[in-house]
Amino acid sequence: MVRLRFLGHSAWLIEGERVKLVIDPFITGNPLAPVSADELSVDYVIVTHAHSDHTGDAERIARRCSATIVANNELANFFGFSGLKNHPMHIGGSVSFPDGLFVKLFPAFHGSAIIKNKQVLSLGLPTGVLIGLEGKYIYHAGDTGLFSDMKLVGRRNPVDVALLPIGGNFTMDEVDAATAAEFIHPKYAIPMHYNTFEVIKADPKQFVENLPEDIEGVIINPGEIFELKG
Ligand code: NI
Ligand code: MN
Numbered sequence: 001m002v003r004l005r006f007l008g009h010s011a012w013l014i015e016g017e018r019v020k021l022v023i024d025p026f027i028t029g030n031p032l033a034p035v036s037a038d039e040l041s042v043d044y045v046i047v048t049h050a051h052s053d054h055t056g057d058a059e060r061i062a063r064r065c066s067a068t069i070v071a072n073n074e075l076a077n078f079f080g081f082s083g084l085k086n087h088p089m090h091i092g093g094s095v096s097f098p099d100g101l102f103v104k105l106f107p108a109f110h111g112s113a114i115i116k117n118k119q120v121l122s123l124g125l126p127t128g129v130l131i132g133l134e135g136k137y138i139y140h141a142g143d144t145g146l147f148s149d150m151k152l153v154g155r156r157n158p159v160d161v162a163l164l165p166i167g168g169n170f171t172m173d174e175v176d177a178a179t180a181a182e183f184i185h186p187k188y189a190i191p192m193h194y195n196t197f198e199v200i201k202a203d204p205k206q207f208v209e210n211l212p213e214d215i216e217g218v219i220i221n222p223g224e225i226f227e228l229k230g
Helices: 058-065 073-080 148-152 174-184 204-210
Strands: 002-006 012-015 020-023 044-046 068-072 086-089 094-096 102-107 113-116 119-122 127-133 136-140 161-165 188-192 225-228
Touching: 002 136, 002 188, 020 127, 044 058, 058 068, 058 073, 068 073, 073 086, 086 094, 102 148, 148 174, 161 174, 174 188, 174 204, 188 204, 188 225
Parallel strands: 020 044, 044 068, 068 086, 136 161, 161 188
Antiparallel strands: 002 012, 002 225, 012 020, 094 102, 102 127, 113 119, 127 136
């Protein structure tokens, strides 16, 4: 069984029998986070892009857990400068780790820069991530607008669960995200990246109502777990 625990915003703890990972672990400073970053125990930290509401506690968690950071080449190397274990890859590339974790990077239409002290440090392209474990495939779209090549995400590996941003302003809104789900065609579509801040207020029910009939929309509150049974 694969368990997905929503940690608020775009952060998810994903656990199989052999592999534990967290993706986009923005915990500290995330008003919806149900845990502290120090409670998580993982083998991998996957980061979709360099924005602080996605990199979040990646360094802190990876260091404490001796976890491997998986991200685009520039961002992974950036974490490597701090002495962290990392696996750089890039869009279109996939990797199968010895413990059974599969990761493939897909495009996202967004940015991937760190902005600090009036400096912009650009760290590669933003990504969506297809995660495979125990025969299940989970697509985390990262931050992105709607684009029609999402139709290709499930072409080789049909998607069980799509995690999609719905908050608007920086990403798709509820209606565009429902169209994204139509393109990806997962069994289950779960909204994320909304209501963390005022500017990304959204109604997850509107997302679910706009989904095609053969895709089940599931609203998971921060702290709750979605179980994907084999
Ligand atoms: Ni972003
Ligand atoms: Mn974001």
